[in-house]
Amino acid sequence: xxxxxxxxxxxxxxxxxxxxxxxxxxxxxxxxxxxxxxxxxxxxxxxxxxxxxxxxxxxxxxxxxxxxxxxxxxxxxxxxxxxxxxxxxxxxxxxxxxxxxxxxxxxxxxxxxxxxxxxxxxxxxxxxxxxxxxxxxxxxxxxxxxxxxxxxxxxxxxxxxxxxxxxxxxxxxxxxxxxxxxxxxxxxxxxxxxxxxxxxxxxxxxxxxxxxxxxxxxxxxxxxxxxxxxxxxxxxxxxxxxxxxxx
Numbered sequence: 001x002x003x004x005x006x007x008x009x010x011x012x013x014x015x016x017x018x019x020x021x022x023x024x025x026x027x028x029x030x031x032x033x034x035x036x037x038x039x040x041x042x043x044x045x046x047x048x049x050x051x052x053x054x055x056x057x058x059x060x061x062x063x064x065x066x067x068x069x070x071x072x073x074x075x076x077x078x079x080x081x082x083x084x085x086x087x088x089x090x091x092x093x094x095x096x097x098x099x100x101x102x103x104x105x106x107x108x109x110x111x112x113x114x115x116x117x118x119x120x121x122x123x124x125x126x127x128x129x130x131x132x133x134x135x136x137x138x139x140x141x142x143x144x145x146x147x148x149x150x151x152x153x154x155x156x157x158x159x160x161x162x163x164x165x166x167x168x169x170x171x172x173x174x175x176x177x178x179x180x181x182x183x184x185x186x187x188x189x190x191x192x193x194x195x196x197x198x199x200x201x202x203x204x205x206x207x208x209x210x211x212x213x214x215x216x217x218x219x220x221x222x223x224x225x226x227x228x229x230x231x232x233x234x235x236x237x238x239x240x241x242x243x244x245x246x247x
């Protein structure tokens with residue numbers, strides 16, 4: 001019985017290891033490998049990515065720390081966390097971390113394949129200037145035990161750009177005028193407006209309302225679908241929305 005308890009305690013301790021540290025290993029041909037730093041989106045939080053630096057001359061191993069600016073002491077599980085990487089012209093699928101020890105420090109280790117499919121930045125501009133949140137979903141390509149689907153959120157500060165979007169296969173939705181995503185507010189489906197062959201979409205207020213309503217299955221037939229307060233709380237101030245595929 002004592003041996004059973006001891007084994008359970010070891011397993012619990014390993015599962016509960018928390019860390020700030022990240023190590024990323026890249027495989028494949030990596031045609032979009034960045035020259036300077038690498039942005040890693042951890043556990044779906046694209047508002048606060050981890051910035052990693054190359055750990056060797058090949059730039060196939062990158063290391064760094066993830067820090068929550070609102071809580072610098074906050075850590076995350078070294079094992080079982082999820083992440084994806086922005087490559088500047090491409091992105092990776094999402095993967096699950098394994099825990100490892102390096103120089104007596106616990107790290108969350110992710111291994112990604114450098115995807116050769118191109119991705120584009122999407123710039124979001126509003127008149128007048130409004131905050132927005134976005135959610136992006138990407139289904140996993142492979143189905144090993146460390147592969148997983150991506151569901152990533154952000155309320156971007158400063159320059160309003162959604163980085164490295166696979167417009168053919170990745171779902172991108174916006175919520176305008178919000179500080180953070182709200183399940184009770186309808187989304188604008190960007191993929192209906194910006195496509196691999198259409199680089200620019202300019203919408204006025206009524207166009208935005210219509211696009212939001214028809215982005216949600218069934219809402220086009222709803223009697224209250226055009227209720228501005230339901231579609232988006234601050235939509236009445238919006239005059240124009242411009243979406244641009246940057247590259």
